[in-house]
Amino acid sequence: RKHGKEEIETLHSMIEPILAETYGVIIYQEQVMQIAQVLSGYSLGEADLLRRAMGKKIKAEMDKQRVRFVQGAVANGVDKGRAEYIFELVAKFAGYGFNKSHAAAYALIAYQTAYLKANHPTEFVAASMTLDTGNADKLNSFAQEARRLGMELEQPSVNHSDVGFVPHDNSIRYSLAALKNIGRPAVESIVAERAANGPFKDISDFARRLNPRHVNKRALETLATAGAFDDLGIDRATALENVDRMILAGNSAQEAKAGGQNDLFFSGGGAAPPPIEMRPAQPWVSTDRLSREFDAVGFFLTGHPLDDYEEVLQSLGAETWADFSAKAQTRHVVGKLAGTVLSARERKGKTGNPYAFVAFSDATGQFEAVIFSEALIAGRPLLEPGSVLLLDVEAEAEGETVRVRVQGLSSLDNTAEERSSGMKITVDDPQALSQLAAQIGSGGGQGTFRIVLWLDGKVVEFDLPRGIDSTPRQRSALKLLDGVRDVSAL
Template identity: 50%
Template sequence: DLDDPARVLRSNPETYFKSPEEMYRLFPGREEAVERTLEIAEKCALILQDTGVHLPGFPIPELYRNADEYLERLVMEGLRERIPGAGEDVFTRAHYELDVIKRMKFSGYFLVVWDIVHAAKERGIPVGPGRGSAAGSLVCYALGITSINPMENGLLFERLLNPERVSMPDIDVDFCDERRQEVIEYVIDKYGKDNVCQIITFGRMAARAVVRDVGRVLKIPYGDVDKLAKMIPGPGVTLSKALSTVPELKERYEQDPNVRKLIDLSLSLEGLARHASTHAAGIVITPTRLLDHVPLYRTNKGEVTTQYEMKILEEIGILKIDILGLKTLSHVDKTLRLVAEHEGIDIAMEEIPLDDPKTFELLQKGQTIAVFQLESAGMRDLLKKIAPTTFGDVTAVNALYRPGPLGSDMVSDFIERKHGRKRISYEHPKLEPILRETYGVILYQEQVMQIANDLAGFTLGQADILRRAMGKKKAAVMEKQRERFIEGAVGNGIPKKKARTIFDLMAFFSGYGFNKSHSAAYAMVSMQTAYLKAHHPQAFMAAALTSDMSDTNRLVVLIDECRSLGIVLHAPDINSGGVEFGLSNGEITYGLAAIKNVGVQAVRSIVERREEGGPFKSLFDLCDRIDLRLVNRRVIENLIQSGALDSLPGNRAQKMATLERILTEAQKRQGARDRGQTFLDLLGSAGVSGEIPLEDVPEWDESLRLHKEKESLGFY
């Protein structure tokens, strides 16, 4: 048994290294092959070399000598277009960023990302305004990779690329989730299928899972193992930490030999890879064949991925890009198309204002169901308390709504200061310009960097190293940085005692600090979606319903929100509904593909026949005209149960009772038409019209009708 460590393993008398003589006897007549085994072994020599960064060759137009020159030209053109009348400070910042990029030899990387984003926009694929540290780069803004001006929002380039330490840049880009695959296909077409693939990721044995796995192998009763596993706190808590912090678990470990054996084995296995899967967003692009750079793996689905995880790929200098699918971008795109079609207003996402009073009114009321990042109950409550009045407030809300700040006095302190119920104070006047937008609270990692820069004379690159050290809380490194900060601050005229206090504040808040670049970029999407909900609620909610029409629980939430907003949502109707939720005279029409067991392909076929031949007149007319190869009996039954056929003659019970006869006749007629028979050939027992009368049965009682409605819609 597996749980017996002394079990006898199956032995084989052949499992040993054989002598040359024995090999000759085993392979008579193949002496040359035996002799060449050593030759093959000698050729199997792998020398790992540090060859730097492996960027794909980006095609540079003939007018430019190299990637550096071409990148600079694109950036300068982008700045003039995106910031008309830009001052000297803008171009100084741009040249500084370009110098760092060129010095690190990453111009090609930025061109690759620019090209992908540019190609997506040319194809009408919605692209997000940015995410992560890339939003802090003016170069990224000028190239159109991001849509938030870092200089207007106090965002720092050094979060993306630190001139003090060379590391691969990491630019992640959000694309409309429904068209993300098109972006990946573009990359494959451009660089070749042998040079592009996705990245492997490993599911590892976490504390609870490994205890359950080991318990199963040791044949310990499931109930006993489950009790032990549930003693381990939530995700992210290691088994060793649980042993030191959960008294009951520690007691069981010390007193029960079986539990000790289980946990000791689990400790040795925790963290090991359990299974392989494909990373949700990451792809790699290599300058030559992938096999020249990384080992590959074929998944069960036939997908090719790297065998190296993301961290290793970065360490060996392989270009990695996260091409993420963001459902919100699909939602926004659908909203904009509905607004254009039904209201005659063309709205560009990047032109949506970030200072709109009606948008702030919606946020202050917490009416943020379906608004990006702001719709959870806790977030809505926080919005009501903060009552945001600026884009900076919304950026702060995104940063505050996390376990660290919520578990401290940080949130209440921010709220009290914003509303004037608590005096805003600063440890030193030089802190005011840095902390003014957050009412004196150190909220962002970038503020820690700016304090080190302005008060202690650190370069922003050095300040980023300080920020990282504070985040990792390594005592020796922290003490060294502390001495350096105090020395620099004293040199700038700040008393030593005050410098110590400021450093301690920075160290304390660094545990809660958030990346402002990411928070600001996502706050922009929050504001854009809130604006659309405030000004175009019908289109916004119709698009939200379509985006989530495969999730019944989510539909219930969105339908309740429509009711609370006073938006009319019509019941499903075969003669007015489309594949998706739509608009008609300011009211929402039900998307027929949202009905369970119906599907997009079936509804698309139904709508095509309706548009070709006009509204359906009866159940028989429907079954006779639609393609029954695409629309089967189950689909029609769910259409009946949902009420989508209520506008046709007869009640639901009659339609269900007669459906089998109608389908039989309709299939005969469709088969005859397929064989090219004439109209006269089609006449049969149904009569010239082909109409089959409905069975004379009473309608279902309300309880049964509601039960079947819920079966098909997921709600009453």
């Protein structure tokens, strides 16, 4: 309208001067009060009562104001239908209106932040995440926005992360202080040590340089499960298994330092101290790793449990939450979704029938769905946190919220196995066969296992009996075994 591309609609000639500066649109509370005075003969006191009634949205009071507004306008020669139309516009204004000074301040801030996001998006998102460091839900929203904008969200690292979120080119390094169970003083201690004496060379170096008074057991457990030690050459399971040894090494180093024996651990001269002897631990399969990461971060950061099921979900025609919810904003939709269960809250309706609100997550976001009695009774055993499910759903928008109802649910592992003919496993080392046998167990599935074994320069290939678990989770576990070169679907 400002640029003449759209015609300005005149609601009534009597109030045209009031809305001239906003091109015929009711924007400010002052305009509402002026319209009531000019059009319907309100006094200043009555106009202020109208403003308050709109702010509180009390139906009985708004009904009274409607009668007063329309009668006053008709008395001033305004058509009754037109008066009622204008009152409806005035009433809608209550959902978003502010006084002029307030609206102007908001507009300025909105313009400034829009400029920063458009011209410095990485720095803008990193600063926004730092501002909401303690709010995992908001951090998850910012993480989704960062990915939508093509940014890389780098995992936390004791060698690269800081207290805040650090932007760099088109990536953001995750903050250590945003992890759960680790306070700001602990992070400041790690960052200060790194700044003073250089990056940590390995996990032993980190352990001997940490101050256990600042970085306690829970903080170390969080760092391990969040992947903050990954670039020190140690897997997460092993790091978690040896938290006590890290603390012991840290205490010993602090005692030596206090006793003046700095040369042993802190002097640049002489031989480096031997590495800490670590208890071995079986690496976590991807679903377990991500589940523990979720507990430490508050959302899935470096991947998602559904990543292993991508091929199966495509063949099933399952949609992502982002695509499905976008369609639901415009119409009633039905379809298939996949989700990892985050939480479930069961309730009973007035008739005594059970229903549940269940929070799910997929790679594009989190959503809540309601499951009514019939589907709930059939699927209740599946609603454990961490379970990956296939959902038949319907949804529509109510305002800005998409309401989702689950019509049916099933185990995605079972569905994936039903559609799988088995797996082919390529083995480099015959010693891996015993680990392989222990992992696959004695049965419980429908897939065929084909073993391709490299033996003395020759390839030996054979099939194991059917009845072996061939789910994506199993495939992920097999890839972790020493001596297994490749695992692929048959």
